[in-house]
Amino acid sequence: VAPKGYILSKETIEFKLDENGNIFEKNANGEYVKVNRIKMINEKEIKEYDINISKTDITGEKEIPGATLNLKGDNNTNLTWISTNESHKVTLKPGYYSLTETIAPKGYILSKETIEFRIDDEGNLYQKNIVGEYVKVDRIKMINEVRPTININKLDSKTNKYVSGATLNIKNNKGEVVASYVTDDKSYYISLEEGEYT
Numbered sequence: 001v002a003p004k005g006y007i008l009s010k011e012t013i014e015f016k017l018d019e020n021g022n023i024f025e026k027n028a029n030g031e032y033v034k035v036n037r038i039k040m041i042n043e044k045e046i047k048e049y050d051i052n053i054s055k056t057d058i059t060g061e062k063e064i065p066g067a068t069l070n071l072k073g074d075n076n077t078n079l080t081w082i083s084t085n086e087s088h089k090v091t092l093k094p095g096y097y098s099l100t101e102t103i104a105p106k107g108y109i110l111s112k113e114t115i116e117f118r119i120d121d122e123g124n125l126y127q128k129n130i131v132g133e134y135v136k137v138d139r140i141k142m143i144n145e146v147r148p149t150i151n152i153n154k155l156d157s158k159t160n161k162y163v164s165g166a167t168l169n170i171k172n173n174k175g176e177v178v179a180s181y182v183t184d185d186k187s188y189y190i191s192l193e194e195g196e197y198t
Contacts, residue, residue, distance in 0.1 A: 001014030006042040013038055048091045049123035052139040053099065055083035057108075057146065063087060064144055066105035087139065094119045107191050108144040115142055147191040153190060154183035162186065171198045 002008040014026040015038055024032035055067045067083040074095025081088055083105065096118045104110035110122040116128040117140055126134035152170075154163045162185045170179040181188055 002042060002045075005045055007045050009040055011040060011044050040082060046093050047121075047123065048093050049119055050089050050091050050117065051125055052087040052089055054087040054139055054141045055101075055105070056141055056143055058143060059187055060143060064105045064108060064157060067101055067108070067142075067144065068103035069142070070100050070102055071097060072100075092119055094121050094123075099142060101142060101144075107147055111142055111144055111188055113142065115140055121127070147193070149189045149191045151187040151189050153187050 006064050015035075016024050016032060018024070023035050023038065025035045025038060026178065027033050040188065051114075053069070053071070055064050055069065056062055057064055063083065063085050065082075065084045067090070069081055069083060071077060071079040073092075074097065075093045077095075077097060079090060080102075089120075096116070099117070100117040101111040101113075117137075118126050118128075118134055120126070120186050123138055124138070127137045127140060152168065154166050154168065155161065156163050162183070164184045166183045168181060168183060169177045170190065170192075178192070178197070179190055
């Protein structure tokens with residue numbers, strides 16, 4: 001039985017005593033070597049803790065699906081997942097970690113932020129702020145900004161009024177159609193990634 005908070009030792013120590021009370025411990029080569037005492041070592045048990053990671057819009061409240069996130073850190077941690085409409089739960093050991101976004105969710109700008117955080121031995125979560133201090137938080141939250149939208153109007157050249165019924169295609173610089181719509185009596189709003197369009 002291991003002591004509380006420690007991992008059960010798998011070690012078996014063989015030793016013998018002579019008639020004078022001297023202790024001899026068997027080493028890795030099978031030879032008995034004189035020692036002052038028998039020493040068995042236990043490693044501390046490392047607990048794991050559940051933490052929540054949110055991918056939200058600028059309000060910090062609405063979860064955004066479709067972002068690819070990567071988590072790296074101590075204990076050879078390297079996790080990748082795609083965000084959903086709910087916060088993502090990961091189980092981690094105490095240590096230091098970093099979170100980055102590799103693919104932005106549709107309609108949002110890729111976050112250039114790297115969030116650094118740590119978990120202490122009691123499972124408390126701390127996030128590094130802009131001045132380099134670790135501040136206690138209840139979850140890790142990465143925020144995305146919405147891509148700017150542009151509006152497109154189809155207007156009569158003389159009256160400057162909306163023209164309905166025209167089919168317009170928006171193509172990228174590879175000639176691929178990224179959006180197609182039929183005009184009506186209002187502006188068409190669209191969010192596009194950086195690039196050249198026709």
